[in-house]
Amino acid sequence: MATILVVDDELGIRGLLSDILSDEGHAVELAENAAEARAVRERMRPDLVLLDIWMPDVDGITLLKEWGAAGLLTMPVIMMSGHGTIDTAVDATRIGAFAFLEKPITLQKLLKSVEQGLARHALRATPPVPVVAASTPPPVPCAVPAVAQFAAVAEVDPGPHAHQGFDLDRPLREARDGFEKAYFEFHLAREGGSMTRVAEKTGLERTHLYRKLRQLGVDLARGKRN
Secondary structure: OOEEEEEOOOHHHHHHHHHHHHHOOOEEEEEOOHHHHHHHHHHOOOOEEEEEOOOOOOOHHHHHHHHHHOOOOOOOEEEEEOOOOHHHHHHHHHHOOOEEEEOOOOHHHHHHHHHHHHHHHHHHHOOOOOOOOOOOOOOOOOOOOHHHHHHHHHHOOOOOOEEOOEEOOOOHHHHHHHHHHHHHHHHHHHOOOOHHHHHHHHOOOHHHHHHHHHHHOOOHHHHHHO
């Protein structure tokens, strides 16, 4: 889970981006102007910033320059604008922005840019692995695959009418719903609560996936906690 700062003077855009990024398992901080963005940056180090260019007090380009000059540009910054030009985008990236998104922002472009920005941030933050000479390599711990852990539930006193952890002595619809709920809970836990990755793994469109999970009574927050 990453901490993402969203800076935009429009309440609707802040709310929309917050909902999307929260569904992806991220912690989201919000700021409606440069002053609030400075305050957030002063008390914490976000992993990524989504920064609007056109704001009433101080514009995003000026704030980006300010952070760069003060040595505070330690995280990827994705600029956003509904009135941007190629020159604006080039200027922003030259100053230090990671990417530029034109409003209205599509879900696919947003998530792809955020994923790439966080990947770069993680790469920068990862310290180099020291090379240690050793005659005998250290033992590698044996990890139990997640699928094996999931299947192991069936080994706990299954009973005469259970198979693979499911009670088959009940109507087909109930048995099927039980399997589907366990199936989606498994994938949510494995993907850290990311609805985008679960949708890709299960082959479902996100809207249909949300509807299916609510129908089955799946706790969406559980996958993020796990």
